[in-house]
Amino acid sequence: MAAVLQTIGAASAALSGGSFPDHSSKLSVSSIHSLPVIRSDARPNLSSIHGSFRAGKLISKAVATKVENSATSAASKPGHELLLFEALREGLEEEMERDPRVCVMGEDVGHYGGSYKVTKDLAPKFGDLRVLDTPIAENSFTGMGIGAAMTGLRPVIEGMNMGFLLLAFNQISDNCGMLHYTSGGQFTIPAVIRGPGGVGRQLGAEHSQRLESYFQSIPGIQMVACSTPYNAKGLMKAAIRSENPVVLFEHVLLYNLKERIPDEEYVLSLEEAEMVRPGEHVTILTYSRMRYHVMQAVKTLVNKGYDPEVIDIRSLKPFDLYTIGNSVKKTHRVLIVEECMRTGGIGASLTAAINENFHDYLDAPIICLSSQDVPTPYAGTLEEWTVVQPPQIVTAVEQLCQ
């Protein structure tokens, strides 16, 4: 297995240098998110863009000097344009074609085509058993997906809204997250749990929940959040190929984003962050929808003479402290902008992690802008004030850079 991985590492490195940022002596001079082109036939189940695994080796310090280039997400000009939900569907379809064990289950995913059209036309193509319409029973169909994963199937469990998965919390926490551990490694749960969450357009409190904070302490699962069509497809594929249970957070308002993505097949790394805009003055860490609020604020900030570095952290568990650390070393100021709740949210964890690891590099306390700790109200103006808006981001950066 190791030998195969080495070859792929060499192959992918030769093609586009898309190797995992490695702390070992050889530093590959390529960007974190460059376009790895991996041929589907040469690939074992596990590897994504990082061909060489640091199998079991824990690095003592999250520090390295690495050259990052500023290739943005939709790098190659040829390619095809599509919307985010179509990108998710493409990723899902490609994986289902590639591996007959991949199946989808959720409410309205089959004949209806998915409430956000992510699984449109998949049921006629793959059959009702592979794209399974479940009754409205989140607890049990999540459990069912996990039981199927125990035998080797690779289910993609869709929650129509992530908030509904609170009903399945026991299954996700105890069975999905912990079974690999309590069985002493006998069972792996290669399941993907995905669904839209976040604050939408006046959907009401129960349909505007952010569950990242609730799930983040569950041991054994990985969490990623997609924000562009490019990373949506890449993360979906990586999540399906991963042997660990992955929770993929999508956002209700981002499904109609349009972007040009490469024609070639690509898979992104589940544990990496994305450099959206390199800069010098301040590091802004964000994910999912808030990335767009940040970029909007960045326009104003640039006009005012600031040079913020924006990183889309993408991987919510574990954090990519490597990329983040490098950025902190450079800018010495951190602003976290997130849609999660203030209390116990991703921002809170990230603040703690950065403080613990990179305290010496900080010139100012970390500012964390999160949603207010309130149920999301229905009224439009109130809903706006629940989440972080661009003017607040501008003010925070100005405050940090004083």
Place this chain on the structure above:
Amino acid sequence: MALSTHRTTTTLLRYLTPTISSLRHVSTDCSSSTITVETSVPFTGHNIDPPSRSVDTTPQELMSFFRDMALMRRKEIAADSLYKAKLIRGFCHLYDGQEAVAVGMEAAINRKDCIITAYRDHCIFLGRGGTLLESFAELMGRKDGCSKGKGGSMHFYKKEGGFYGGHGIVGAQIPLGCGLAFAQKYKNDENVTFTLYGDGAANQGQLFEALNMSALWDLPAILVCENNHYGMGTAEWRAAKNPAYYKRGDYVPGLKVDGMDALAVKQACRFAKEHALKNGPIILEMDTYRYHGHSMSDPGSTYRTRDEISGVRQERDPIERVRKLLLSHDIASEKELKDIEKELRKEVDEAIAKAKECPLPEPSELFTNIYVKGSGAESFGADRKEVRAVLP
């Protein structure tokens, strides 16, 4: 099972020589002779025609029933003493009294069929091919346990034996079992899944959700309610409006079985497997009884009388029933059976002694098996590059 049969034959042959063997006809040609036994009570069906009361068995099978059940009984009693000696900690839910369900079920199926159960899993683990050493080591938290000492009493698993655990949360294993059946249907292998739950879990919503889905998609799932009449400390009539659990599937057919009769269990499981492969889910309610309390922290006598417990032990004990069958059909003598029990006792004691010497898990095991090795994520918290805790 194959192992016990071999031992049985040698044990029997050892005693054959001094006695007049012609009267006994227990030599090797006996394995082909069938004995037909009637189950203690007839089966009751719900929306289905129950199978016949007459069960075919062989002397070999009966001996293996006796042996396996006696082993399980001995193991559970030994676990009781180990718990009181504080070698087993936490929760320990014992299965003595209910052995017939485990043994009868094994007799009707093969290792490709899946079994999943809740926390009263020690004996089913043994039935699925788990060894005594693995189970005692796991109970004592040693690294040679079936889950490397990280699971404990409620998390026994045996992937090769088709045993999917071992789950602590009441009822959570039912959707998992449904998923196992789904995978079997998906892969088109002709196997079934037995999902065991108790009378306490029979009131969980998850059960009915899982039943609905299994029936909707004709999954080969057999839901077995091990009704020992007490959900922890609450009697079944105090927890369920309708304690006829085999009927609560409504559109799913059900069968009520005497769970203290291993042959009845075997008949029912074989019938259920045939049914599930053709027509989808079926519920089996095993009317059984546990002698111990719900767990070792429960004396078991505050919500039921000692007379009741000893009454059941007198009249319905599964091992005694098989013993009587063996004696009445002249398959073995009193002395032979007692010798088998002694031998098993020794086996269990040896396994315990060996397990006691097993080492505890290494500190580094704290962090293994959180994620699958080699698949990218190496650590488990926000700080993925360093193990923050300093372990002794």
